[in-house]
Amino acid sequence: MYHLGLEEDLVQVVDERKQVDACVIDFEKAFDMVPHGTLMRKVEALILDKRVVEWIGDFLRRLIPVQFSDEPYLEKGTFLLYVQADEPETSYCIPGNVQHQKDYSRINGLPEGDEPLYNPALIKRLNFTQISSLFSPPISAANPGHSLLVRPLCRGDYDRGFLQLLSQLTHVGHISREQFLGRFSSMKACPDTYYVTVVEDTQTNKVIAAASLITELKFIHDCGLRGRLEDVVVNGDYRGKQLGKLIVMTVTLLAKELGCYKMSLDCKDKLIPFYNSLGYIDEPGNANSMTIRFDSSSIFKNPGITAKL
Numbered sequence: 001m002y003h004l005g006l007e008e009d010l011v012q013v014v015d016e017r018k019q020v021d022a023c024v025i026d027f028e029k030a031f032d033m034v035p036h037g038t039l040m041r042k043v044e045a046l047i048l049d050k051r052v053v054e055w056i057g058d059f060l061r062r063l064i065p066v067q068f069s070d071e072p073y074l075e076k077g078t079f080l081l082y083v084q085a086d087e088p089e090t091s092y093c094i095p096g097n098v099q100h101q102k103d104y105s106r107i108n109g110l111p112e113g114d115e116p117l118y119n120p121a122l123i124k125r126l127n128f129t130q131i132s133s134l135f136s137p138p139i140s141a142a143n144p145g146h147s148l149l150v151r152p153l154c155r156g157d158y159d160r161g162f163l164q165l166l167s168q169l170t171h172v173g174h175i176s177r178e179q180f181l182g183r184f185s186s187m188k189a190c191p192d193t194y195y196v197t198v199v200e201d202t203q204t205n206k207v208i209a210a211a212s213l214i215t216e217l218k219f220i221h222d223c224g225l226r227g228r229l230e231d232v233v234v235n236g237d238y239r240g241k242q243l244g245k246l247i248v249m250t251v252t253l254l255a256k257e258l259g260c261y262k263m264s265l266d267c268k269d270k271l272i273p274f275y276n277s278l279g280y281i282d283e284p285g286n287a288n289s290m291t292i293r294f295d296s297s298s299i300f301k302n303p304g305i306t307a308k309l
């Protein structure tokens, strides 16, 4: 396990007469030999940064080696904790083969130091060549166009206008930062379920399009996985530039990549042609979307049911 970048960093820190503590944890043997729940409890007890614990949990659940660059820096199953005593805020953990956290953000196109809702590498490996005929000029999640970035929702998107964008779709309400972050954490605590995906204009640092894939574990279809497309919206100033198609197809390909047997959506009638053009169809005899709405004054708002609270 030889790491040139790390060695360089250590030499530099020693040259600057600063203190640095490094600790390498090799979990490779533990993967198959101990229950992951037990392992995670030990990791939680050992590691202070909650994001690192989440990353390791995610890694154990998937056991997919995450390839961020051509050259793996560390062996699979190895996590490097890197603590600079006099600058705790720059201390970090290097999961697997990531050189350091700046690289992690840069390589994955994330806002520096921000935390994504799900693994951004999932977006990078989506195969847009199979649907290239949809886009003219050609764009994809990896190459969405000048200054644009397709990525998972991040914690910092509260300040990048994510909620204002959603308010162009429907009623959002007054959501405090705490509420937003709480909901973000709750979503993240449901592994492999919430894939809220956004397009950011990196020139203005604003989120300008969004769509969500929510996956649902089923017993039917051989314990299959169903995908639901939710909350599709493009900022009014950016409409008509293929971004609606791009964000919908990003989460649609993601659903396919994750093994969903189907993906479905509800939409207004006028948007049927838009979704038809992307491969979504009404299934005759099986295409009704029905709703029962609840409000505060009665249990059921719809006519026919009179039950009151």
Ligand SMILES: CC(C)(COP(=O)(O)OP(=O)(O)OC[C@H]1O[C@@H](n2cnc3c(N)ncnc32)[C@H](O)[C@@H]1OP(=O)(O)O)[C@@H](O)C(=O)NCCC(=O)NCCS
Residues within 6 Å of the ligand: 168, 169, 231, 232, 233, 234, 235, 238, 239, 240, 241, 242, 243, 244, 245, 246, 266, 267, 268, 270, 271, 273, 274
């Ligand atoms: C629907 C929406 C996401 C489309 O975004 P967009 O970036 O303008 O869409 P695109 O530029 O990718 O357009 C793709 C195609 O759909 C068509 N289209 C776009 N909006 C449409 C609409 N409201 N009704 C019908 N067709 C529409 C475009 O004409 C275009 O067709 P073309 O490829 O033949 O030129 C956007 O209008 C929006 O955010 N609307 C408000 C929120 C909303 O209704 N969301 C959907 C909830 S189900």
